[in-house]
Amino acid sequence: MSVVALVPAAGRGERLGAGVPKALVPVRGEPLLVHAVRGLLASGCVQRVVVAAPLSDVDTMVGVLASAGADALVVPGGPSRTQSVRLALHAAMADVPDATVVLVHDAARAFTPAGLVRSVVERVNSGSPAVIPVLPVADTIKRVDAHGVVAATPDRADLRIVQTPQGFRLDVLRRAYDAYPDDTTTDDAGLVERLGVGIDTVPGDPHAMKITTRFDLAVAEAVLG
Structure with missing residues (x-):
């Protein structure tokens, strides 16, 4: 009963304006991807991390992770986040055939506590x-x-901000991706929800903030790094 974590890291991160994929943007001298993979492994409950990288940056990400001692399998991602998750999921199932739990985690949430x-x-x-x-x-x-x-003011008492990692029984996430092969969602739980599967919640953490803009990057440098 192994746990695998998928990290779709093929995004270009235009809003950061760094000229490299977002996952390779450094915070305190190390790329976001390294921090994210280390955090997953530091939890002590993840047996394998699979990173979906831009096709042109697979070798770079392999080298960056290896030099940092952050063990992960790196595979080519797709043109969309959904396709990258699907490719990483297939790779994870082949690499860890006894996996029963799968996490999907944003590399941009690099400082998520273990x-x-x-x-x-x-x-x-x-x-x-x-x-x-x-x-x-x-x-x-x-x-x-x-x-x-x-048009309306929703009651914020019923609203929640969603973070990652999102966790699933492997068979459930696989069924969702098989059912909606062309979907372009950015939320894996939303895809599972469409199957009629109930989604449970656990309390998130402010340190699991998503680094999307240069302001977020400055906050991470000052506080989270």
Whole structure:
């Protein structure tokens, strides 16, 4: 009963403007990808990490991870996040045939605490088919129409911010990707949800913030690194 973690890292990260894939952007001297893989392995419950890299950067990512001592299998990703996850999932099933739990984790959430990884895995192992870490919404949310006019104000008490890693029984995630082969979702739990599978939650962590903009990068350098 092994746990595998998939890290789709084929994004170009245009909003960071670093000129390299987002996963290779350094924080405190090491790429986000290295921090992310180390965090997954530090949880003590992940047996294998599979990284989906841009085709042109596979060798670079292999070298970066190897030099940092962060053990991971690197495979070519696809043109979309969904395709990258699918390719990483197939590689993981071939590499770890006894895997029963799969995590999908954003390389941009490079400083996710190991304890959060464990809590997701423990909840799946306790019987939940799908688990996501969440945080309460602090800001008021408005729904607007196509013209930018406020249409409604949802009750934020019922809203949550979703983080990663998202955890699944392997057979459940595989069924979702088989059922929606052309989907371009950015949320794996949303894909599973469409199967009618219930999604459980565990408390998230502020350190699992997603590094998307240069401001986020500055926060990571100052606080999380």
